[in-house]
Amino acid sequence: MAQNRAEEDEFINKAPLQESRETEEERKRKEEEFGYGLYPERSGSGSRFKQGSIGESLFTFRHKCHIMLQVAMDTSPYAKLLLGAMKSSGCTVHKDRHFSCEDCDGTVSGGFDAATSQIVLCQNNIHQQAHMNRVVTHELIHAFDHCRARVDWFNSFRHLACSEIRAANLSGDCSFVNEISRFNFGLKEHHQACVRGRALRSILAVRKVSREEAELVVDEVFDSCFHDHAPFGRIPHNKKDAKFAYRDYENRDRYYANL
């Protein structure tokens, strides 16, 4: 469990899937260029086990993943707020349609596939409920951005960086406790440094771009995206913050009617 702790929260974004008419070579190239190689079950090879088979229940964590996902959706104030906000924006999230528990490569914990409008949860890398809550929140922020804005995941580094900055900022990825557990000790404005760092790593994981170029893009959009707290209205540093934000969200009709 502690093994991959430094990288266990690798959250990356995925570019839209391409048409099936592309050649095997093109597909391989895209796997490498857009990070699809990290999600073998969605880039052609499919699951090793037939869905519902004994093999699947014995050798994968799919069932556990689904249970933890349900708990997250029912009890996490972060997730509940995001699900509500997405519903209000016309993107009602259905667990069976918009979430997929899969085995992933490496140390990634999840991803958002814009082409299929699905959130991928890496069942082999998420083993604790708190971690699941955070991954679900992180990916729902990407989904929320996809729903409410014209995000060009495929072609725009700026858009990709912006969503990663927001997800790292608002999901609790960079909470003091999480940073300490990664042995990143920092106090004054460390949250911002953490958000920058994680956004950078996420971009480098899925795009073939130099570190310098990625840093430039992150710097360019940081001020704007760090201050975009939608739909929370604040940076939720813990469950209590998130509960306050959820309360505000539920009260939004009264709030805006009386402004």
Add this chain to the structure above:
Amino acid sequence: MAGSQSNWRPPRSCDVYWCEFKHCKSLFNRFHEYYTYGRAPDCQQWKEDYYTCKEWEKNHSTQAKESLQESERKRVAEQRKFTPVWELRQTPPADWHMPLNQGKPQDS
């Protein structure tokens, strides 16, 4: 909104203002304000809004109402103080609800 003046009530209920004030002053929040922004939080406005809210509850004064409205509009403006990187949509993406086997190369 002249017609709905008699229906007006504070954007948040008064106890929520007090809750936010206490939360703002808490050690946890003061730590996180420093951790995030490198400064101390400014909680005074929540306290003032609470008293204004209570005053409005007591005598429905226009001054209290306008003071609360101004304070909340400032908060909303603060939340919007950035230039968006992307264009916001008017409608959700067309394929959000599309079934999975449409447009996907292989069955999931």
